[in-house]
Amino acid sequence: MTMVSEPASFLQVRRAQPRAVRGSVSSSAVKARVYMAMLAFACVYVAIAGRLVMLAQMEEAPSRAWISAQDSISASRPDLIDRNGEILATDIKTASLYAEPRRILDVDEAVEGLTRVLPELDQNVVRRRLDSRAGFVWLKRELTPQQAEEVHNLGLPGIGFLSENQRFYPGGPTAGHIVGSVNIDNQGLTGIEKYIDGEWLADLQSLGFASDRTMEPVRLSMDLRVQHVVRDELVKAMERFQAIAAAGIVLDAKTGEVVAMSSLPDYDPNDRSQALEKDRLNRATGGVFEMGSVFKTFTAAMALDSGAVSINDSFDATRPIRAAGRTISDFHGKHRILSVPEIFIYSSNIGTAKMMLATGIDRQKEFLTRLHLTERLTTELPENAAPLLPPKWNELAAMTISFGHGISVTPMQTAVAAAALVNGGKLLPPT
Template sequence: MIRRPLRPLARILSARAEGTDPDLVEAEERAARLAARHRAERQKAETRLLLLGVVFILCFTTVAGRMALLSAAVPVEPRAEGTSEPIRAQRANIVDHNGAILATNLVTASLYAQPAQMIDPAAAAEALAVIFPDLDAETLRTRFTDGRKFLWIKRTISPEQRQAVHDLGEPGLLFGPREVRFYPNGALASHVLGGASFGREGVDAAEIVGTAGVERMFDQRLRDPAEVGEALRLSIDIDAQVALEEVLATGMAEMHAKGAVGILMEADTGQIRALASLPDFDPNQRPPLPTSGDPADSPLFNRAAQGRYELGSSFKPLTAALAIEEGKVGPKTLVDTKGPMHWGRFTIHDFHNYGPRLTVEDVLVKSSNIGAARLAIASGTAAQKRFLGEVGMLAPVPVELSEAARTTPMVPSNWSDLSTITIGFGHGIAVTPLHLATAYAMLANGGLRVHPSIVASDVRPTEADRIISARTSQEIREMLRQVVVRGTAKGADIPGYAVAGKTGTADKPLRHGGYARDKVIATFASFFPADKPRYVLVITLDEPVTYINKTAFRTAGLTAVPVAAKAIKRLAPVLGMRPDAPVETEEPPLYTVAGNE
């Protein structure tokens, strides 16, 4: 920048020539320089004011926009927990095989307090105790006034309770949104579904987590946001489940049993159509886990998947199948049944004296322990252990129930020849009724091991799953049909439906060793129709007893078989099966006099 001089030489010389004062030139130059400076400073000030105005406008616009967003948003309370991961309250539905809802979510509310905002804590405490009778007014009053800033009152409340609290007009009582798990059918299939409870909680949401059954087994899938819109479809048929539970409850009461199990399984696929364990519970109000005593006494105990029992003579068809498959015997082979049978210092008896010899078929029909022991010894310990392992009797049942995965069969630590003998007729090994149903499906479907499932699936066994030949399977089916026609399960010979099966009565072991004399586990494992089996049905009663002419009977033929017969007559029409012949309209009595089992 070139600075202009205050006394330009040209103007000074011109002024002197004209006779004017040269100092006026300097004054004019000073005034011009001052005016230029004022103009520059004014322009700079105007520019600064303009920029400041733009900044203020932007700031106020931002604040106004934020206020508009906040006013349009739904107001929520701050979270009660400090985790940064959001709580996912939603959970997918669970439906049965036909799409009927078994478990879903309902929208409700929670109730909490911020005592610092309360107007009259004492009055609020008294009013809440009236609305919620399980709350204590004095305890609430103490908590409202002890200086705490937050207090849960109720995790879930009904719409009526919410309105009653709202009517109190107390600003310190606040509501949070909640979704709760709801089971519309109450206790139906409770041991299949299991139940759910709250996990992580905040005032604006609560996490629903599975605690048992399929709710626990598929917890991650049910909570996955990508899967919430698609229901988990089970293999359970709600109509069959209702029928089985009703018959089982009636039979349990009439047979004075402590507990009962019913399992209905597709013979070809292992799909479980109904599974019941009694006593049961309502998963909407799931009781607490027992802290003492026998876990089996709790209604939470799933006898089908957790109950390990010696299932008695219902094991004998497996013993016969192994002996036939090994080529040791055929259905008409004569077996030595002269008793008693001595093995070392142990003696084995039959319920009756069946004579010196029986065919393999009659060993099952008459349920001879000695005959089954001879068949087991003929097969050998190694073959028996291998066979039972292949059938799945030595490992937890691979079904989608968290309880089943934790239940391992009880087998001899030293699998001796005596163990082989006793296991041959169902003692010395304890398995669940689910194990037995899986094994009978293999016997019935042509010899293929099924993979039992509670979830709807199209998976079927292949030749890679073959355990016994189709011929052996057919022979076992024919022999088990004879057990119903002329053996220990005559009470299950239902007109119109050809049933095949085997009874089993086993003394209950005592906690400190030995066996009870008057307590048994009675089982009837069956399949129907006998010629082309579609379904396997296992009925097990815990400590049943029935009275005929004032005499107590506990054998499966007089307890479990009549219950199974009623169940099949209820289930067959539900499953779309028509009788082969007209069925008597008159209902036969629940019990009939039969053989030892």
């Protein structure tokens, strides 16, 4: 039995050992699987976290672009008012449409909806902007309240509105050339709007001191009531004489204040595209003309101021003057000797030219220079034209200039020079 039991014990031990080995291998495999599962979950969490970081970074760029756009359009402008406090220009709030292309879920749906509500938008342009990876793009500026409501009702993700200041001119074209106009970013383009930008407003806006805050209004010398009357009279005159243009100025001779200034055809500053039409330029300060017999006033003043001619002198106006192959005659001549007052009263070209010859060419040039009729006149308006002078200021040119031909100046220059003759001799810059 001893011999039988020993092999049995031996066999039992040998059978037990393989079972122990199999159990050890199974435990290692389980641990490996657990570690693999943990690693997989960790990778998933890392991927999710990375995706969240990427989304956060994607949101950051549009946010910065949105803030930049909001800053660029939120700058306020001061009201422009006339001398009596009537509003000429003011800011109103309006909505502008923008998109954040990265948030657009369905470009086709967005393009179809937007162009249906806003048919003036170009489908190709809108699609190109929405397909881009930009953080912020403009779609349309200055929407009407109805347009904004219809776009809002589309419920398109990634499409939003920014509130911005839009310039509004209650008087329309009445004082268009004076107040001027602004571009779509509310920056002055012409008139007083551009002047105040260049003087101080642009600096305040660049420093962030003009954002969404009320500023003191800018009071102009203009009287809206007088302005309306002047413009109305010019409209009637153009119709009566079938003129292509007209200009009128009311100037306070004692202060230089421009009480009214109108130039037709004018434009409505609320429609800024009209300001670009060449026929609508401000002829009062931006156009030059041969002023004709108005210049006889300056010639008479020059002759009397020089001392070469006295109020009691007379000049022979019986026959035309021949000079350099040209003939100078009177339109309604008296064909007799005229006194200095009569030369002025009857608007005699012959008598005026002879007064100039008695005074001298150099004296004429010096006197017109003192009246600022030979150089560009500086005003607060940016539209100021330079005069056209004769290429050769010889005797013939001097004679024609004496009665307003051969030299072209702006109507504003003429008004300023004329004011100096009636206010005691003070040449005041217009304001």
